[in-house]
Structures are given as C-alpha cells and as structure tokens.
Amino acid sequence: MLIERSSSWKEGFIQRLENHEPWNNSVLYSMSYDITKNNLITDFTGLQSLAYLPNVKPLPHQIKAAERVIEQMNGKAILADEVGLGKTIEAGLIIKEYLLRGLVKKVLILVPASLVNQWVEELYTKFHIPALLYKKNYALDYVDVVVMSMDTAKRSPHKEKIFAQDYDLIIVDEAHKLKNHQTISYEFVQSLKKKFCLLLTATPIQNDTFELFYLVTLLKQGHLGNYEEFSSVFSAKNRDEERDSYLKELVSQVMVRNRRQDTGVEWSTRKVHTVPITFTDYERQAYTAVSNLKEISPVFSDAFSTMTLQREMCSSPEATIGTLMKLLPECKQVEEITHVEKVIEQLEKLSIHSKAKKATELILQANDKVIIFTEYRMTQLYLSDYLYANGISNVIFNGKLSKSSREWIKHLFKQQAQVLIATESGAEGINLQFCHHVINYDLPWNPMKLEQRIGRVHRLGQEHDVQIYNLAVKETIDDHVMKVLQGKIETFEQVVGELDDILEMKERSV
Amino acid sequence: MHSTEIHTYLHRFFTENDCEILHGNEHYLTVQLTIDMDKRIMNRPFYWRYIESVNEIPNPAQLTLITDMKQLQNGMKGEVIHLGSPRLHQLFQVTKEMGQFVKLYERVGANNEQQILTPWVGVNYKVSFTSHQTKEILYSIGINLMTGAVVKEFQETIGMRDLSDQSSEQVFHLPFIITPVRALDRLDAVITKVIEGEDLTWVEEAEKRWRKDQAVLDYFYEGQEPKPECYEMEKRAMEERFKPRITVDVVNGGLFYLK
Secondary structure (H helix, E strand, C coil), X not given: CCEEECCHHHHHHHHHHCCCCCCCCHHHHHHHHHHHHHCCCCCCCCCCHHHHCCCCCCCHHHHHHHHHHXXXXXXXXXXXXXXXXXXXXXHHHHHHHHHHCCCCXXXXXXXXXXXXXXXXXXXXXXXXXXXXXXXXXXXXXXCCEEEEEHHHHCXXXXXXXHXXXXXXXXXXXXXXXXXXXXXXXXXXXXXXXXXXXEEECCCCCCCCHHHHHHHHHHHCCCCCCCHHHHHHHHCCCCCCHHHHHHHXXXXXXXXXXXXXXXCCCCCCCEEEEEEEECCCHHHHHHHHHHHCHHHHCHHHCCHHHHHHHHHHHCCCHHHHHHHHHHHHHHCCCHHHHHHHHHHHHHHHCCCCCHHHHHHHHHHXXXXXXXXXXXXXXXXXHHHHHHHHHCCCCEEEECCCCCHHHHHHHHHHHHHCCCEEEEEHHHHCCCCCCCCCEEEECXXXXXXXXXXXXXXXXXXXCCCCCEEEEEEEECCCHHHHHHHHHHHHHHHHHHHCCCCCCXXXXXXXXX | CCHHHHHHHHXXXXXXXXXXXXXXXXXXXXXXXXXXXXXXXXXXXXXXXXHHHHCCCCCCCEEEEECCHHHHHHCCCCEECCCCCHHHHHHHHHHHHHCCEEEEEECCCCCCCCEEEEEEEEEEEEEEEECCCEEEEEEEEEEECCCCCEEECHHXXXXXXXXXXXXXXXXXXXXXXXXXXXHHHHHHHXXXXXXHHCCCXXXXXXXXXXXHHHHHHHHHCCCCCCCCHHHHHHHHHHHHHHCCEEEEEEEEEEEEEEC
C-alpha cells in the first residue's frame, strides 16, 4: 500500500545542518513530543471527543448513538430520536469526533431559519466548535464549519458558492422537510456530495412509507432498492408482517432511533384524553350550511374546499368566515353571492363556540400553564379575545414573530400569562418544559405534527406527567381526521418502530 | 490531560518562551506576552503593522489563563483553558512549530580525560491509518551515524540523559560515516518495514465495507448507461470515505551527540 509522506520536515532539517537557520529549544522539543503522545488517537473505535468536552455530559443513549453512527454506519445516518432526546447533542458529538480524528475538515449544517442561531450557539458553548452563521456575501473558502438556513442555501447565488467548496460532512436538521422528492430542497441536498451525512428528524415518516424511502435514498442511494421495486413490495395494499419486519431491519441499518424509555432517564408519562364536543343546534345548522355550499356554487364544488371549510367550522366561525370572504369574489352569479353572504351572516351570529367553551373549562380545571395549538390564525385571535373575556391571561405565538419577539413571548408565558396560543409554524424548536398541559384545539392531518407539538413540553427536564387534550367535534369532519391519524400512526409503527402516545388509541393492535 | 497537567504545561510553555508570569497559583496564571508571542497567538496583524509603521512603543498583551473553572465563581476574569479549548489547541500548534528541530550534546563530567561523543539522528514519526476510521501510532527511531545501528523508542532513551544545546569542552565529536540525509532515507525504509508489520486487518474491513456499498449503488443504477452525474458523485464520496491510506508525519527530530 502507498504510504504518503511530506518532505517539508526533511528540508527544514537539512537547512539547519547547513547553518541557514537556528535550532529550536530542547524543552519545547520534548513538550511537543509529549503533547503528541498524549493526544494520540490510539484506537479506531470509541469516542475520543469526550475528553475534550468538559461542558457537556452526554447521556448514555447519546454516546451510544454517536458510536454506532461512526463505527457501524460509516458516518451516514438518519438520527431519528423522539423529540426532546437531544439529537443535536448526538450530532455535535459526531462532528467533534470526526474533526478530532481529522476525517472531516469542512462541515455544512443546513437548518430551518429559526434554528440557525441556536445551532451556532450550541456548537460553540457545548462543543467548542466555532461555526459561522452564514449571511449574504460571506466567502466560504476559509470557513470550516458553517450553519445556513436551508431556504438560503438552496437558492442562487448561495448554492453555487456551496458547490464550489468541498464539504466532508453534511448535516440537515428537521430533515422531514425533505420528504417530498420533487422539492428544490430535496434536489439541492441530493446534488451535494455526501462523504459523511446526518439527517436529523424525530419524524421520519409523516404520512406514508414513501417519504422514508426518499429520505433513505437521499442518504444512501439504492439502500431500499429503486422506486418500482419498493412500491411493488412495500405498498400499503399488500402488506404483510414478514415484509414489514424486513423493511424495518433495512431501515434500522441507516437509522438511529432512541425512544424515551430506552434512555435510562426517568420520564414523566403522557396522559392523552380525547375530549368529544357536541355542537349546539345553531352550530350544527351552520356546519350543514357550510357543507352544502358545494351544491350552490362551483367555487365550492371541489372536495378540498368543502373539507377546508368543514375543518375551519370545527375550529371557529371566524376561520370559516375568513375563507368565505376570500372565495366570495370568485362567485359570479347574484344568487350565489347572496347565498354565501347569508351563510356568513349566519356564522357571525354564532357568538359562542362550543369548543372554545370546553377549552376554557379545561384551562380553569388545570389551573396551571396551558399551551393551545391551533391550525388557524383566525382561531388564534378569536381564542385570545374569548379567553381574555373570561379572565384568562394569554399570549399569542406564531411564525410571523421575529427571533427576539419569540424570546419575549416565551418569557411572558413563563412569567405572567397562563396560556400560550400557538400555531405549528410558531412552535418549531422552542422548549417549554415548564408547562405540562397541551390542548390540541384542532387536529392536523399529520400525526408527526402532533408529536412535534407535544415534544415542546414533553422533553428532557419535564418533571410532571404531560396532559394532552385532543378536542374533536362529534359527527363532523373531525371524526374523519381522527381515523386518518390512526392509520398513519399504524404505518409509522410498522416501519419505524413504536411511537409514544399521541392519540387515545381505542383498539391498539398488540 | 487533567487540569493540573495543563497548568504545568502552560507554565513551562510561557517560561521557555521568555514570557514573564506576572502572578498566579495552581488554578490560574497571568502572563505578559513577548512581542514575538503576541504576534503568534493574539491574532492581530493590523495592530502590529500599525505599531511598526509609526514606530510606536509596542504594548504586547497580557493573558489570564484559568485552568480550574471554579475560579470563575470568585469573579476572576480570563480564558478558561481545558483540553479541547481553541486556545490550548493553538498553543499546542505553536509548541509543535517551535520544537521541530534540535541539535543536542550530552554533558560530560569536566575532570575526566577527553570524552568521545557519537552522532545520532533521531526522528519522531506519527503514523496515521485512515479509512472511514482512524488510528495513530507514534514511533521514535534513532540511527547511529557511525554504525548504522537503529534504536526504537529513541525519545525515551534520550529523555533520561543530560542534554544541552552547547557542547561541553574537551569533547571529541566523531565525524559522520553516514550523512544525516542518507540516515533519513534509511529511517524511511525502517518505518515502512515497521508499518508493514502492523496489524492491517483494518484495510480489509474498510475495503469490505466499500465493496458492499458500491454493490448497492451499482444495483440502483443497473442498466442505466451512461450513468448520471449523481452516480459518479456518490462513487467519489465512497472513495473518500473508505479508501485506506497511511500517512507518515514527522513530529520532530534532530541531531544528537551521545556518549
């Protein structure tokens, strides 16, 4: 085998023999030897980095995950621990280890814009890795570790700048955002060379197994075969247990997934409650009126808009009115317009919503900090007013807030307000262990969104059992949403592994 | 390295580099840098260019380095130094640069009759075995320039001798029979031999993993000709990841006159 050596020391030595340069200090000479000996990487396996990190005490499952990724998975893995188990710590350990061993020089870390600062800070304070927060016009030539928002990185001229570099390690946080292989983000990550690569997500399957197929293929092409084979063997229709366990085995070769109970840490438990709600007669009439709009005008004829309106109706009249107002200009005929306006009037008359009433009861009963999640901005505003009217202090959190406002709102919630009303986009990446009541005011189609919501409070540091209330209106679209969620959870568990409770499962298969 | 070892190291490093230790105890030290050390470690080339161009009196920095974090609670200000802190890493680097080449003589008692010292070349090699994983081994080898005899663990043997960078009086230095340049070539051959004798199962292991991944990739693109760009890229990534390499670095070395 070829042995690489550099001749620079030899040249320096000969120069000194010929009296061109002075000799060095003998004490520094011995010190240099001792340092090298002390810091030698004496073994192919094991984590050397632990000795270099006095500021972090990684948990056993985090150390094991890092070792497994480096030693068995050859540095290419999906880190899919449940929310709140410290995937960032695992990633940090892996980066540090590779840097120390000299196997990696340049690292590119792609994250959602809202998490960029957090990454830079954690890498520096916990791992002593100086990472650059990428801004426009920054040159990348002399920067070893860079953190970039995915939305910036995938666009010109930034992506060209990235392609001009030679990164050894690519890290993508919140990698479930790459589930769709037709997006620009997916194509961008696909086009990067991946000597080593980590994809971080607590929720590698959101809707169906194909998302996992694309995620794994992005990491390691061919690991799950090609698309045709995969879809013929693993499609939802012809499922059988043997194939599922085979797929699970294949997936586990490229994925680390720690569950809360595997961590050796005492976890508080989740108590999931389904809270059924009955519409009042007026509400039921309005719901029917909204459902029947499809027969009045072609504007509402597609299944999607009816479903949206029904879901909004189960959330708040305000959300429904918002959508109707938006669609109204598209109605052409006078009868259509007057009919829609009538429905709007009908909705405006609904002063109290049964769901809001129930939520208020739950909050008063809890007599403690509560987070309410809703899908709709209008519902958020409505609820805020409604709660104030009932003497409950609250603050609003959504994706439009700047970083400093987010911190401020979080602070207000911790110190003063009883209730935080949040939308999904706003809640990404924030940690609220001081609260242990979660109300899902309306349910998303995707169970992983629920998991992410609950993960805001059910994470390391939570001392109480977490109470989760899923509100659903009886005999409405909510029933259907529940059923879809159950189906998706089953798919996830068959392929990835068990999930902590999200829904109250009536007939959990054993 | 424990904090006490680091403290000892810092103390020696600055003392040897003529930087005055202003005050300190076993948990911290405050040091006055020399101009040369300031230029090496303080990372402020513009300051130095300015000072030198206007002929100002230079004011090299003082550093407080804390090796025991608990001291911070007493309100002490300074840089916390631990294994893994960038500053320590930087000082290691400087140590390496400033301790690369030596020429040393063994001291002899003054009263005796004339003593004869034999020339040796000693080199410390760091050998890295790299594929998807790494391992390093340090070899210290010396060669007698009179006889060509090779000694392993050379650094350990000279560590026990009393060496000086000045030759004692009344000492006769034998001339080389093997020139130092030839000696280095001989040492290269020795180190190659030594490496070949090491356990090389890691090479097989890396190649096995490489073949396996390559087979999966080839299967994925089976029947596609010509292969797309992403196939070639993944293939390159795989080579970078798995290709076994052996690198030999010289940590330092020198010319030694020994009894």
